[in-house]
Amino acid sequence: MTTDLQLDAHVPEGPIAEKWDNHRFDVKLVNPANKRRYEIIVVGSGLAGASAAATLGELGYGVTLFTFHDSPRRAHSIAAQGGINAAKNYPNDGDSVHRLFYDTVKGGDYRSREANVYRLAQISLNIIDQCVAQGVPFAREYGGLLDNRSFGGAQVSRTFYARGQTGQQLLLGAYQALERQVARGAVTMHTRTEMLDLVVHDGRAAGVVTRDLVSGDIRSWSAHAVVLATGGYGNAFYLSTNAQASNVTAAWRAHRRGALFANPCYTQIHPTCIPRSDEFQSKLTLMSESLRNDGRVWVPAAGDERSPDLIPEVDRDYFLERRYPAFGNLVPRDVASRAAKREVDAGRGVGPQKNGVYLDFADAVNRFGRAVIEERYGNLFQMYDRITGEDPYRVPMRIYPAVHYTMGGLWVDYNLMSNLPGLYVLGEANFSDHGANRLGASALMQGLADGYFVLPATISDYLAPLLGTKPVPTDDPVFRSVEAEVHDGVHKLLATKGSRSVTHFHRELGNVLWDNCGMARSRESLEKALAEIPALREEFHSDVRVLGENETLNQSLEKAGRVSDFLEFGELLCRDALHREESCGGHFRVEHQTEDGEALRDDENFSYVGAWEFAGVGAAPELHKEQLEFEYVHLAQRSYK
């Protein structure tokens, strides 16, 4: 074990506004004719993976892409609804790169790396240009210029959007750019192929081992560098807004091979999701946060059985507007979520199970007319109607928070390289830019910044000195041994032949995490979870039932591998939450709150990135700290009042 491991973020010198420019000048370059001598593996085809693979292919590198979906277009980035931020200041309302930077660091509750966030804000400008050039049909004004809207956590309108399908349109833009490179032969794509392990040779990432989900073939692939863009771990909670297949496997297996996992306890609970209706529910559906622009959140002031239209204004409590007059319904996600939880916990919840709060559009419909509201949110209203059978033009929506996004992820430096040389991590899979809480419309921005602009500029610094070297051959013993481990893992799951389904264990784990490490956490609840998870994991390995075989499409087997990793990862999530004796952003410890129930940070002792080193399943991981320095943003208690 490398106990002397030192975390160096490699943040460039100089004033913050010049760091990225200086760095791009300082990095080593690979000349255009030599790029084809390098092989790069990209895992994941969402916004970050597709944009990275397309751009690296354009530059001339040899790229091999793996996705477990049948097409890159299925990646869960597709489901992002609301929009993408950029500091264009087209509305002339006072926005700037510095303001986007400032809002993001503040919104992240001062737990992100300043230099990364500043760069993100700078690059936000290029992303919009790039996407428009690709033909992303963003919303327009009548004069043909781009339209913007406001979003939670900001007092300017800087969000670009394509109806309620912004993620879809951005992903299709990246997917099409990627397919163009596939057609050119610059990118080789393997669909329905899942990465099941990382191969490390001489301390460097040397390749991956994959399983073909249709034939069951387990195979090794080697390259000069490996890029993981494999998304977040929200599905550890079983019920979340993530897609069914979203998982932590690629990141977790890299962690087991030595990559540090940073800040896993920073999980975002999104305030506007449709409340759970029954125990068979397989996922929670998000209603875009943009709805809070025009919807007003309220509950009956004193628990009320009347139907909402019969409750007069005086008996309603618009609790966000009351508690946060400056930001009102547009407070950041963590603040809005906790406020809703407080109302429901106090017995003022609405709906058949009293597990939601109202999001009411009556005022907006009166002010703007139904046609305007329909144009802004038509598809969302339709989706709500389909799921609940209620028409939100007439009846207020019912919403409640749900796990949505995970700010934690594999630790990376300024170049997006993990502590393992040659392993890069992009998008939601890394920990880098959102601190303890992500602002709305910033995930799309980060995924595309990482893939289109950051990685293509930084990866040459690592590759240049490798000129003339060949990737480690896949018949090297190190590949053979990892392949054998993967093979054994798969066959062990099939051979257990227990009595309970994979879903049973996933649901149990989700309950443990949601109850004990969800919107509010305490020492007591976390210790309880840390006692329960290892027991559940043992039960899984002795009693899981995975039918069928390896050699065909076997969805239970795929899922079993992912749940097995969640059962290991869940423990790290709780350990991190237990060690962080403060509340910040998406991490709320009940022991650490202000008198009026807001998150209480401890900057003196916890102003660091907590990066964990794997020490074996069930063994206590080792904590490494990257101190966070704030030179440009003044640390303050966040206030949205």
Add this chain to the structure above:
Amino acid sequence: MNLKLRVWRQNGPNGSGHFEDHDATDISPDMSFLEMFDVVNERLVMDGREPIAFDHDCREGICGSCSMMINGRAHGPEEGTATCQLHMRKFQDGDRIVVEPWRARAFPVIRDLVVDRSAFDRIIEAGGYISAPTGSAPDANLILVPKEAADAAMDAAACIGCGACVAACPNGAAQLFTAAKVAHLGLLPQGQPERYERVIGMVETMERYFGSCTNHGECEKACPKEISIDFIALLNRDYVKAQFKNRRLAAQR
């Protein structure tokens, strides 16, 4: 609710396949169609039988993975709705429901209800993009796009690539899918330089894999995003125009 399911089972791409009957009992009307399948599958596993394979992922109607032929209709009885957003309240207690995979020569069955739709990716590779290398774009507001054009392009771009149009078509044609992408890009100023080359490349690739369109209109009816068949007219017009306008071809004549 209690339902009687008749589901297509097929062990692999080369298996022969057959229908199998399953009882779906104690189903809540609030469940989605796929959640009903989850319940059936859980019970199958408990009985020691392999669960029914089906594609699904986001379960909010946008990823385009789910693909079930329900009582002969792509994505089932509710219009403008993907299978994952179809809820059991649309069915009656005691209903008999036949569930099949997409039926189209271009979408071979992989297992049970899972089919291979990669032919769609081949169509996109043949020109379904605007060549805009990263970093080369001008400021976004330098390109003015009339709101009507942006809105119409968005209507077409809403396609989720699920393949219901192909499954519903008696000819197994992919005209609606192809037309939607050609229209999305061709309606925008950014898409003009490659407009005619694009339509030729995409149409010719489409014809290699899929059947021919004879204007049945089933595709529009089946589309979960209600993409208009008018886009096919636009596709045909552009394809004809391209025969004259394609500059590369013109130079060769």
